Amino acid sequence: MQLNYSVIIIGAGPGGASVAARLEQHGHAGRVLVLERYGFPRPKPCGGGLTGHVNEAMAELDLTLSVPHWPADLARVRFGSFVRTVRMARPVNIVRREEFDHSLVEQVRAKGIEVAEGEGVKAIEVTGDAVTVTTSLGRTLRCSVLVGADGAASVTRKYILANARTLPHRLFKMEMALPQSRSIDPAMLYDFTPMVHGIRGYLWVFPLPGRRVNVGVMHYPTYRKSGIELVERLRSGLAELGLSLPARGARGWPAWGYHPRAPISRPRVLTVGDAAGIDGLTGEGISVAMEHAVVAGDAVDQALRTGDMSFSGYRQAIRRAVVGRELALDRWLARLLYEKRGQGWRKWLSLVLYDPDVLDMYAARVSGSEILADQKLRLYRALLRHICSLPGRNRSLRQAMTEMYSLT
Ligand SMILES: Cc1cc2nc3c(=O)[nH]c(=O)nc-3n(C[C@H](O)[C@H](O)[C@H](O)COP(=O)(O)OP(=O)(O)OC[C@H]3O[C@@H](n4cnc5c(N)ncnc54)[C@H](O)[C@@H]3O)c2cc1C
Structure with a gap:
């Protein structure tokens, strides 16, 4: 049977858009399809902090930051009555994910990549010579390589890991307006005080343009915590800071921590970003997804050129790259x-x-x-x-x- 595409990418978040951008750099633009189950702009619960080596990854991928953002050059750490503010050597840009992700998709489209919105992948089947995906619109598409950039609820991750059972990190967040009486704090606040109450992580308050803040809580799965409990911790933690969390609107999401030995590929199939594992210490993953994408795009290009579709060296390639080394260290610290x-x-x-x-x-x-x-x-x-x-x-x-x- 004939192939429809050389590469199908599931998911058009930062990971999927970035793999597409890398494949365009390798000259594959016309033979790549990105399938995204939602239409853009789509909501994405996220703190929006473009932390880590995201600038380097975007420059390497020829992607630009073209949406409103808050450049924060101060980071503040708090625990109870202890507060210390550190000036960062370069600012961290804080974005709204709805805008940022939409702009990445527009950029890769402009590079000639086909992005199908509103079409999710329902099933994956790998045979000796191809991968077949079935979509929510009833299409059956065949390709040489499948890239799973489908986030925390990844169907690709499930295909690769089969029955593995681990607990996810949990993150809850909300965007809210600052009261008029309150001055704008330009620092990114990481507050570890909730650890006293059994949270294994931190509460954040990140500034946004327009007198708004992105607030949230990250919990590492040492203890099981319900969503209600995490939102209550967020509420009480913000109250200590003089901020009142609106009654409704905090949204949560699970995320799987990176493990250097966990499989992230199988023959003809590989994962990037949240589908492969986030930073265990911070729960962050935008930069991780984009850095993974560079390595993944290079691995896919090599597979298409050589015909070796095993991706047997992919996990090690990620582990040896800056992103893998940082993730492994952060896992240890976490x-x-x-x-x-x-x-x-x-x-x-x-x-x-x-x-x-x-x-x-x-x-x-x-x-x-x-x-x-x-x-x-x-x-x-x-x-x-x-x-x-x-x-x-x-x-x-x-x-x-x-x-x-x-x-x-
Ligand atoms: C509350 C919260 C706060 C966070 N704060 C930060 C932060 O401040 N900084 C940071 O760096 N990271 C943060 N993160 C993590 C960050 O959001 C993720 O690491 C990042 O979005 C990973 O990008 P991705 O492309 O791998 O996945 P995603 O951004 O999740 O994109 C995956 C895409 O795949 C699509 N998809 C899923 N399944 C299918 C399917 N079957 N078919 C088709 N499409 C599919 C989804 O609709 C989605 O668009 C936060 C996460 C949460 C939950």
Whole structure:
């Protein structure tokens, strides 16, 4: 049977649009189809922080930031009464995902890529010589390679991982107006205070253009937390900051953390972005999706040129790239900070808060001004300093909590 396309990409979020852009750079534009189940602009729950190495990825993919955005050059970390603000070496642009994703799709269309909106993929079948996808419009399409850029609820991920069972990270967010009485805070706030209440993650408040803020909470799956509980934590955390979360409108989403050994491809099929795994420490993944896409686009181009459709080296190629090294390091840090049951998190949070260098490293990680995975010596030095200063730092942490909550 004849092939309809060389490559079909499922999903037109940042991951899918970026793979399409990379394939256009390799000269495949006319033989690529992107299938997206929704029409653009479509809603996407997200903090909208273009963190990490997103600027480098967009430049490499020849994509531009052409939507309204807030360039935040301050990051603030809070825990109880402790607050520290760090100036980032370069600003993090905060966007509305509805606008950002739409603009990426328009850009790849302008490059000659076919994007079918409102057509979801229902089923995938891989045979020796092709992949067949069945769509929600009843079409049956055949291609040489299938790229799953279909986000956290990925059908491609399910096909690759079959019966694997792990708990997802959970993120809830909402965009809201700032009260007129309140001045605009230009910093990106990461508030770890909810960890006292069993959240393994943080609450964020990110500024947006037009006196608006993007607020949310990220929870690592050490403990199961219901959506209602997470929204209540968001509400009470914002109340401490003098912000009132509207009664309705917070939207949540699951996301799967990156694992360096988890399969992300099978013959003729590979995944990028959320379908392959987000950053375990921050729950962020826009940059991850775009960086994955560069590696994926190159792997697909090579497969089409050589005829080797095994993608057996793809997981390692991701792992060796800057994105994989950063993800592996963040996974390790996330396990230290979030996976300890009981009060074990305190000694790692006090490292983040009180070490003179770790917050700067965190800010560099958020803004992508440095590759944190290349700073291992700096990290080890911080760990050594921490071991020597642990009793004093734990006292400071307890004090920051008691000042805020009168906890013992
Ligand atoms: C509340 C929240 C806040 C976040 N904040 C941040 C942040 O501030 N910064 C950051 O970097 N990351 C953040 N993230 C993570 C970020 O949103 C994702 O990592 C990012 O969207 C991943 O891009 P993607 O292209 O892989 O997936 P998505 O953006 O989810 O795109 C996947 C696309 O595939 C489509 N699709 C799915 N299934 C099918 C199908 N069967 N057929 C056709 N199409 C399909 C979907 O409709 C969607 O358009 C946040 C996530 C959440 C939930």
